[in-house]
Amino acid sequence: MDAKCSICQEYLHTSTIARATCCGNGIHQACRDLMLVSSMSERQKQRCPLCRAPYPTPEEATAQLHKKVKLGKAWAQTMLGQNYHRSGKLRQAKRLWELAAGQGDADAQNKLGFMHERGQGVKQSQERAAAYYRAAAAQGHFEAQRNMALLGWN
16 A cells, blocks of 8 residues: 555554545555644644645535545545444445445445355355455555454464
């Protein structure tokens, strides 16, 4: 992966990224956390550090994600899928993660592996879980590598 954090300029890994819905750019979660406790003014903390747009409300963020999904952005498909998953809408989450995984999004592949491992909204299948984990792990996705190791898969 060749994307770099806009704050520290180190390479981004999908398991440690915080992505802004306003511009779609990513930073390390740790960089975002440090930024929030920094000496920035409260006004500055209310804006995206990457595009300087005001942080959207949850409703605005969801609307922004829907627009990005329509444009075929894998990161938006993964994020909106996560929102659906949290709210128990597993079919919608799976559909979006399959779209993102088809574009090579390692985080979506890992999430699909988890769904298949646990049988969440899909028929439980260790083989399908392993295939998704393997695809994500091959891209350096830390959680997928850990999931493969914990379950004893190669």
